[in-house]
Amino acid sequence: MTLSRSILIGGLLSSLIVTAALISFVWTPFDITQMDIPNKLQTPSAEHWLGTDHFGRDIFSMIMVGARTSLAVALVAVGIGMGLGVPLGLWAASRQGGWADEIIMRGNDLIFAFPSLVIAILITAILGPGAINAIIAIGIFNIPVFARLTRAGALPLWQREFILAARVAGKSPARISFEHILPNVANLLIVQGTIQFSLGILAEAGLSYVGLGAQPPTPSWGRMLADAQTMVAFAPHLALIPGLAIISAVLGLNLLGDGLRDHLDPKIRVMRT
Amino acid sequence: MLRYALKRLLSLLISLAVASIVIFAVIEIAPGDPASFMLGMNAQPDTVAALRAELGLDVSKTQRYLNWVGGMLSGDFGTSYTYRTPVGEMIKDRIWVSLPLALYALTLSTLIAFPVGIYAAARRGKPGDMAVMGATQFGIAVPNFWFAMMLVLIFAINLRWFSAGGFAGWDKGAATALKSLTLPAIALALPQSAILARVMRSSLLDILGEDFMRTARAKGLTRRQALFRHGLRNALIPVLTIIGMQFAFLLAGGIIIEQVFFLPGLGRLIFQSISARDLIVVESVVMLLVFLVIMVNFVVDLAYAAVDPRLRART
Numbered sequence: 001m002t003l004s005r006s007i008l009i010g011g012l013l014s015s016l017i018v019t020a021a022l023i024s025f026v027w028t029p030f031d032i033t034q035m036d037i038p039n040k041l042q043t044p045s046a047e048h049w050l051g052t053d054h055f056g057r058d059i060f061s062m063i064m065v066g067a068r069t070s071l072a073v074a075l076v077a078v079g080i081g082m083g084l085g086v087p088l089g090l091w092a093a094s095r096q097g098g099w100a101d102e103i104i105m106r107g108n109d110l111i112f113a114f115p116s117l118v119i120a121i122l123i124t125a126i127l128g129p130g131a132i133n134a135i136i137a138i139g140i141f142n143i144p145v146f147a148r149l150t151r152a153g154a155l156p157l158w159q160r161e162f163i164l165a166a167r168v169a170g171k172s173p174a175r176i177s178f179e180h181i182l183p184n185v186a187n188l189l190i191v192q193g194t195i196q197f198s199l200g201i202l203a204e205a206g207l208s209y210v211g212l213g214a215q216p217p218t219p220s221w222g223r224m225l226a227d228a229q230t231m232v233a234f235a236p237h238l239a240l241i242p243g244l245a246i247i248s249a250v251l252g253l254n255l256l257g258d259g260l261r262d263h264l265d266p267k268i269r270v271m272r273t
Numbered sequence: 274m275l276r277y278a279l280k281r282l283l284s285l286l287i288s289l290a291v292a293s294i295v296i297f298a299v300i301e302i303a304p305g306d307p308a309s310f311m312l313g314m315n316a317q318p319d320t321v322a323a324l325r326a327e328l329g330l331d332v333s334k335t336q337r338y339l340n341w342v343g344g345m346l347s348g349d350f351g352t353s354y355t356y357r358t359p360v361g362e363m364i365k366d367r368i369w370v371s372l373p374l375a376l377y378a379l380t381l382s383t384l385i386a387f388p389v390g391i392y393a394a395a396r397r398g399k400p401g402d403m404a405v406m407g408a409t410q411f412g413i414a415v416p417n418f419w420f421a422m423m424l425v426l427i428f429a430i431n432l433r434w435f436s437a438g439g440f441a442g443w444d445k446g447a448a449t450a451l452k453s454l455t456l457p458a459i460a461l462a463l464p465q466s467a468i469l470a471r472v473m474r475s476s477l478l479d480i481l482g483e484d485f486m487r488t489a490r491a492k493g494l495t496r497r498q499a500l501f502r503h504g505l506r507n508a509l510i511p512v513l514t515i516i517g518m519q520f521a522f523l524l525a526g527g528i529i530i531e532q533v534f535f536l537p538g539l540g541r542l543i544f545q546s547i548s549a550r551d552l553i554v555v556e557s558v559v560m561l562l563v564f565l566v567i568m569v570n571f572v573v574d575l576a577y578a579a580v581d582p583r584l585r586a587r588t
Contacts, residue, residue, distance in 0.1 A: 106287075110292075116525075118559055119563075121528070228422070229422060233430045247415055247419075254410060
């Protein structure tokens with residue numbers, strides 16, 4: 001089976017960003033903690049591939065390190081969502097119609113009804129700005145997404161013969177959930193995980209932009225945009241480049257998610273709001 | 274229908290109660306005492322105690338929660354710690370920026386998304402459809418505050434068609450006021466319209482496969498007639514839910530865009546209050562936004578059930 005164009009383009013863009021983030025651990029073209037005021041606000045050149053910012057720091061290097069921040073925050077936020085949401089969803093499905101199912105699903109509806117951005121801002125504003133609190137704020141809203149999806153995927157499976165066979169064999173609902181249900185909803189989770197990952201990157205950028213995400217000196221794409229705002233008139237590349245980085249990451253992950261969905265199972269549909 | 278409405282009303286009330294408790298609790302764990310913060314480091318303990326009493330901070334947490342909720346129910350949103358003015362007044366001034374902005378953006382988003390979605394569905398699989406799908410993928414990936422900066426760069430700084438920020442005020446006339454909301458509304462609307470266009474397209478494609486569409490063609494309607502007379506009406510149901518959700522999102526999502534354009538709306542009020550540690554304002558404005566979002570979803574659900582009886586049975 002050949003891979004679709006979405007998977008190829010999406011995979012290429014995503015791996016480009018991931019590679020840049022990984023390489024930044026061992027090497028960047030310039031040291032981003034080093035200010036070089038005489039060379040500030042340069043446009044792209046052979047020496048500084050993407051130019052320099054108002055402190056003379058190399059933008060290409062900052063984008064590489066910023067990728068690290070974005071990916072780390074979004075990845076851990078998805079991890080929180082999956083880590084808590086998937087077991088909850090499995091549990092709810094195994095007790096379909098019971099009080100546990102009811103409580104879990106109503107709790108989910110409740111979190112869904114909240115304007116996530118406002119609550120994320122509230123959480124980071126009160127707990128203090130920073131990457132960790134941004135992760136918590138984004139992660140909380142991933143929990144109901146994965147809980148719902150897992151439950152929806154698991155419910156029809158409980159009617160199938162192979163689950164009945166496992167029950168007859170004396171396996172507990174918890175063991176059945178993890179040994180038989182989970183592998184069968186894994187495809188769904190991978191696809192949704194990719195989409196949530198991209199939404200996490202957008203959310204992190206937004207929070208950093210309003211100053212509630214990663215704090216300086218940690219570079220982040222949202223922060224670079226906030227810094228660029230006052231200089232957009234005479235140094236538009238400062239705003240253009242971090243924006244394009246965000247778009248490539250989000251676009252890449254979305255294309256990858258869509259492509260994977262079609263590739264793994266054309267029938268499944270992912271929630272996207 | 275009545276049974277369904279009552280059931281939804283109950284869950285609405287529970288949502289609001291839980292939301293208020295969560296918001297109150299989050300604000301409670303915030304470090305620092307507002308009274309000592311307002312009076313500065315050198316304040317006398319008895320002055321601080323007097324101010325605490327004046328602000329109603331000297332009672333138990335439960336009592337304070339009840340006072341806050343009770344006050345809001347009777348229209349009293351508390352008094353700002355920093356400005357000493359009623360929070361209700363501050364909200365009233367600013368909601369006339371945030372609400373029109375959200376409505377403006379929603380209108381734009383719908384006006385763009387409908388024709389684009391219908392066009393793509395009608396050209397399914399053809400180059401026109403592919404172009405639309407590619408463009409909407411791109412639209413979804415664009416952060417709206419970045420798009421806002423680009424709009425400022427092009428239309429305010431280079432072309433000078435609009436001002437780069439600020440709000441003219443409704444007293445200058447509706448046209449002037451709307452003009453200063455235009456760039457922010459476009460910035461909010463375009464990414465949303467990309468999502469909406471995709472929903473419109475896929476919803477129409479689902480409908481086009483239905484038996485009644487084949488019947489419509491069989492009785493002699495052209496593709497276009499069938500699409501507009503029978504397809505569109507049925508495809509609108511999922512689209513309307515998304516529009517409801519988008520309105521909620523635009524209302525809440527406007528708070529970052531307000532930062533970009535220095536619009537004196539609820540979003541800027543939240544950020545200003547956060548930096549001034551004016552927590553009663555943060556608390557009440559966040560609660561108001563949550564209330565509006567939950568209400569919009571409630572109304573959409575009801576409207577939905579009224580249109581489509583199948584939904585009432587399901588829940």
